[in-house]
Amino acid sequence: IRIEMRQKRDDKRFLKSNMTKSPMTKSEQLLRIDDHDFTMRPAFGGPPIPVGVDVQVESLDTISEVDMDFTMTLYLRHYWKDERLSFPSTNNQSMTFDSRLVKKIWVPDMFFVHSKRSFIHDTTTDNVMLRVYPDGNVLYSLRVTVTAMCNMDLSRFPLDTQTCSLEIESYAYTDDDLMLYWKKGNESLNTDDRISLSQFLIQKFHTTTKLAFYSSTGWYNRLYIHFTLRRHIFFFLLQTYFPATLMVMLSWVSFWIDRRAVPARVPLGITTVLTMSTIITGVNASMPRVSYIKAVDIYLWVSFVFVFLSVIEYAAVNYLSTVQERKERKLRERLPCTCGIGNPDEMMIDPQITGYGSMDVNTTGNYGMPENGGRQDRILAQVALNDPQITGQVKPSRGYVNIWIDTHAIDKYSRVVFPGAYILFNIIYWSIYS
Numbered sequence: 001i002r003i004e005m006r007q008k009r010d011d012k013r014f015l016k017s018n019m020t021k022s023p024m025t026k027s028e029q030l031l032r033i034d035d036h037d038f039t040m041r042p043a044f045g046g047p048p049i050p051v052g053v054d055v056q057v058e059s060l061d062t063i064s065e066v067d068m069d070f071t072m073t074l075y076l077r078h079y080w081k082d083e084r085l086s087f088p089s090t091n092n093q094s095m096t097f098d099s100r101l102v103k104k105i106w107v108p109d110m111f112f113v114h115s116k117r118s119f120i121h122d123t124t125t126d127n128v129m130l131r132v133y134p135d136g137n138v139l140y141s142l143r144v145t146v147t148a149m150c151n152m153d154l155s156r157f158p159l160d161t162q163t164c165s166l167e168i169e170s171y172a173y174t175d176d177d178l179m180l181y182w183k184k185g186n187e188s189l190n191t192d193d194r195i196s197l198s199q200f201l202i203q204k205f206h207t208t209t210k211l212a213f214y215s216s217t218g219w220y221n222r223l224y225i226h227f228t229l230r231r232h233i234f235f236f237l238l239q240t241y242f243p244a245t246l247m248v249m250l251s252w253v254s255f256w257i258d259r260r261a262v263p264a265r266v267p268l269g270i271t272t273v274l275t276m277s278t279i280i281t282g283v284n285a286s287m288p289r290v291s292y293i294k295a296v297d298i299y300l301w302v303s304f305v306f307v308f309l310s311v312i313e314y315a316a317v318n319y320l321s322t323v324q325e326r327k328e329r330k331l332r333e334r335l336p337c338t339c340g341i342g343n344p345d346e347m348m349i350d351p352q353i354t355g356y357g358s359m360d361v362n363t364t365g366n367y368g369m370p371e372n373g374g375r376q377d378r379i380l381a382q383v384a385l386n387d388p389q390i391t392g393q394v395k396p397s398r399g400y401v402n403i404w405i406d407t408h409a410i411d412k413y414s415r416v417v418f419p420g421a422y423i424l425f426n427i428i429y430w431s432i433y434s
Contacts, residue, residue, distance in 0.1 A: 028104070030087050030095075031132065038106045041177060042082040048176055051108050052079035052183030053168065053223055057191040058143075063162075063200060063229065065154065066288050069116055070164050071147045078108050078140040079183055086136035099128035107140050108178065113167035113212075113222065118146035154287070157294045158236040159433040161203075166225040169212060173220075180221035182207050189225060200229040240296060244279055244303040247272045248422060251310035255415045259317050259408070269311035276304045295433050302429075306422055310414075317410050 028034075042049050056075040063070045085105065087095075107130075112118055120142055121127040127143035150164035170178050182188040189207050196202070208224040251272040254265045280300045287294070 028101070031085050031105075032087075033104055036084040038084070038104065041106055041173065042080070042084065048173075048179040049080055050179045050181065051170075052181055052188075053077065053110075054079075054183045054188035055190070055225060057189070057195065057205070057225075059192070060195055060197060060202065060227070061145075063150070063164075063197065065152060065157075066286070068150055068152055068288065069147055070150050071145065072166060073143070073145045074166075076110070076142055076144055076168075078110070079138070080108065081135070081137050082106065083136040085132050085138060087132075087134055089134035092134055094131050094133045097130040097132070099126040099130075102128055102130050102140070105130075108180075109171045109173065110168055111171045112146050112148055113169050114149040116147045116149065118144060120144055154290055154294050155292055156433055157287070157296055158231050158233060158240075159295055161228060161230045162200075163226060163228045165227075168223040168225075169220050174218040175211065175221050176218070178221070180223060181209060182223060197229070198232075199235065200231055203228040203230055236296070240279065240283055241299065244276065244300055247275050247279070248303050248306045251307045252415070252418055254310060254314055255411045255418070259314070259321055259411065262318070265314050269307075269314060272307045273304075273311060276300070276307050280304065299429060302425055306418065310418065313410060313414050320410070 054077050056077075058073045058075060061071040061073065082105070121144070129139075129141045131139040131141075133139075146166065148164075148166055150162070152160075152162050152164075154160060168180075170180060186207050189205050191202075191205055205225065205227045208226065210222050210224065212220045212222045214220070251269060254268050257264050257268075259265075283296055283300065
């Protein structure tokens with residue numbers, strides 16, 4: 001009785017397991033899926049299985065300088081031979097399957113080295129294709145989007161050229177078990193002619209193969225997809241270089257404004273300094289915090305120095321003018337009053353020297369400066385000292401006091417030195433980085 005009960009119990013378990021087990025499809029029966037252990041690689045224990053790879057780049061989506069990465073969508077195709085999947089065929093016609101059969105057979109365990117994110121597209125179904133040929137050759141294709149790291153050198157930004165790489169490698173199988181290679185060499189990489197980027201010009205794609213060593217597991221075959229990008233400069237010319245140059249040129253306008261027009265020159269200098277600060281802040285906000293100087297930093301900070309020096313130049317002019325006014329005020333206090341001179345007509349400014357005509361000494365508060373401010377500020381005081389009560393001398397004599405004041409000289413030199421130095425800087429800058 002116990003034997004019969006045990007037999008009935010086993011029969012129920014067998015029937016239950018058969019009910020839960022999905023029935024095999026005709027294609028699976030043809031490929032003899034259940035007759036082999038597909039957890040093992042083909043020809044296990046023998047030589048490494050060759051797996052050829054080719055790639056079709058669909059799009060190069062984004063290049064991020066802040067995150068130092070790029071995003072690429074591609075078709076990744078694998079080629080190998082698994083004799084366990086061979087099947088008889090009269091017309092040598094292959095069979096194509098979707099992702100459901102992929103989970104039941106052996107496929108290469110590829111992964112992207114230094115990838116941050118990646119996924120297989122699943123709209124409207126999983127974008128996976130498996131094609132099996134009668135002789136056991138297999139084509140395995142999938143559509144993947146991957147975001148991978150790209151170490152960028154921004155020392156020449158934005159006049160730089162960057163080279164990024166996408167690296168493909170087997171995760172579990174060393175070169176003793178799996179030999180990974182480009183199926184058709186450099187022709188294994190195909191790109192869409194319509195691929196374009198807003199900031200970069202794609203110069204070239206090419207492939208290489210190397211061995212990667214891990215101390216704990218061994219040597220692995222690694223495939224590289226290299227692509228070179230050259231940055232478009234026109235955007236940065238409009239947004240960064242031209243505004244900075246215009247601000248520097250605007251700061252030069254103060255050299256042509258009268259030094260006594262403080263409300264005009266001071267706000268002009270402050271406005272250009274603040275605008276340059278805003279441009280520098282805006283550029284650095286969209287860049288990673290690297291520890292070296294970029295090409296755009298050199299240009300912006302040199303431009304900032306030129307703008308700042310124009311403000312310092314006016315401070316120097318204003319200070320020297322104040323000093324000169326104090327000296328001239330003291331000079332007027334030392335000059336004798338015309339009321340104590342016997343012949344006040346003899347005290348006059350020599351018109352042949354100044355070109356301004358006769359003027360009273362007491363009017364020297366205007367410093368002999370015409371309204372247009374076009375001539376040098378100078379005073380030639382010619383004082384006739386004939387009265388013994390003033391000079392204390394018996395014999396008449398003539399004394400000359402010459403005071404040369406040229407506060408416009410700094411402005412005049414700045415009109416030439418500042419533009420000349422900035423033009424020289426631009427010539428050197430663009431000859432180095434272009």
